[in-house]
Amino acid sequence: MHNSTAEIPHTAATYNETCPTQSPSSEFSLGVLVLLALLMVLLSLVTILGNSLVILAFIMDKNLRHRSNYFFLNLAVSDFAVGVFCMPLYIPYALTGTWHLGRSLCKLWLVMDYLVCTASVFNIVLISYDRFLSVTKAVSYRARQGIMSSPAIKMVAIWVLAFLLYCPAVLFWEHVAGHSVVAVDQCHAEFYNNWYFLLCASTLEFFVPLLLVTYFNMHIFHNIQRRQRRGSVQDCESAGSSSLSWRFCGLPRPGASSPSSEAEDSVSSLTRSWRPAAVANGPSRKESSSTALKRNFSASFSSKTGSKLQRDKKIAKSLAIIVCVFAICWAPYSLLMIIRGACHGKCIHKSLYEATFWLLWINSSLNPFLYPLCHMRFRMAFLKILCPQKLATPKSGNTPSL
Known part of the structure; x- marks a missing residue:
């Protein structure tokens, strides 16, 4: 350099x-x-x-x-x-x-x-x-x-x-x-x-x-x-217990009255918008519609999370390669420059x-x-x-x- x-x-x-x-x-x-x-x-x-x-x-x-x-x-x-x-x-x-x-x-x-x-x-x-x-x-x-x-x-x-x-x-x-x-x-x-x-x-x-x-x-x-x-x-799509699945994925459990996250707010508001049609069709139709909506949202949420994770993995790998090459190329010179300066070039x-x-x-x-x-x-x-x-x-x- x-x-x-x-x-x-x-x-x-x-x-x-x-x-x-x-x-x-x-x-x-x-x-x-x-x-x-x-x-x-x-x-x-x-x-x-x-x-x-x-x-x-x-x-x-x-x-x-x-x-x-x-x-x-x-x-x-x-x-x-x-x-x-x-x-x-x-x-x-x-x-x-x-x-x-x-x-x-x-x-x-x-x-x-x-x-x-x-x-x-x-x-x-x-x-x-x-x-x-x-x-x-x-x-x-x-x-x-x-x-x-x-x-x-x-x-x-x-x-x-x-x-x-x-x-x-x-x-x-x-x-x-x-x-x-x-x-x-x-x-x-x-x-x-x-x-x-x-x-x-x-x-x-x-x-x-x-x-x-x-x-x-x-x-x-x-x-x-x-x-x-x-x-x-906490795999939302394959979890056997629905209550654990909703809790782990940041989604509201069935019957929960007050959501505690952004994801819960989104599902809750969408569920409320479906509620009139569900009531008109009876309790069973209401439950199936709400469950289907939550499953769809869960799948979308999980897909986006997985995509972001894969992208971040690629970012981490590419950055690690660039940084490792930087360290390999610069470390020998930086160390020898200090050693050579200390001995006025007589030891290197x-x-x-x-x-x-x-x-x-x-x-x-x-x-x-x-x-x-x-x-x-x-x-x-x-x-x-x-x-x-x-x-x-x-x-x-x-x-x-x-």
Whole structure:
């Protein structure tokens, strides 16, 4: 993400006079360098094309313009910036060990790199939080579906917080310190070896977000498991005892005088509307009509509950995949960055650190492929773009909600 391992520790400007920077060309053969260059360029192209597809899908498919899906769009924009700006500028620097583009562009690259990578992490937290609300607080979440200002504010806040975490330090560290510790032919942040700053920043950038998304996922799975247990024990359609069935399902028991839930109120009001006809036809017709109505309502209530539970299961699984990929890609880099800062780069081999650095960027390449894997709406939108002839005559029916 943020720093190059092509540099050596720079504690003073005179260090390069006695020990010049060792470039990868002195470690690898020409064939290996060409292979590395091809892999880096390929990764950049995959990142650009994948996230471009997500952005294009939002533009062309109105079904994707759902309140929660805008957070995926925000994530795609940050990942797209990684592929179109951060990776291409870093490739020649990684291969040669020398920055040839000047100090101004170096500062811009550092600001963009820190900004978009941090925004990508914060977007994953925001997506997890939104899914957490949709599963555990479904009623209040649906009540805010039409409010677009709230998601827009959250999306802007993500970029503001991401900028404030690293970018002021990138821009003004050397001015506050009074001198620069970065060589002329290198490009990395001034706090590259400041262990205290790296520990604090990494905590806010990775460890706190990881704890938050873990907390949200645990509550989502706990909520789903609780509803599954409740549904298996309190199956409205197959319960043998009618009084237990009505009580477990939140419906009024036969003969109950005062309903105690929204479902009971609905059945009670509908039953009262049928009452004149039932009385006219005699007591037996009244009882059969009321019982049939309650059974129909119970079946509808159970069907809707089961559909919501299945949708929430898909949400939980897709979110778990995205979060696990995020943790795998970010954890090695975050840990090694802190360790390397503490020992000033002497205890971590630069090749190992470079591998974790690219693993972090791979997360931006994988995210677009996780969307169609986990979300049917994204899959259908991608098919419309890539294979429009196959969907020229779509069958009637509702698009799945995920």
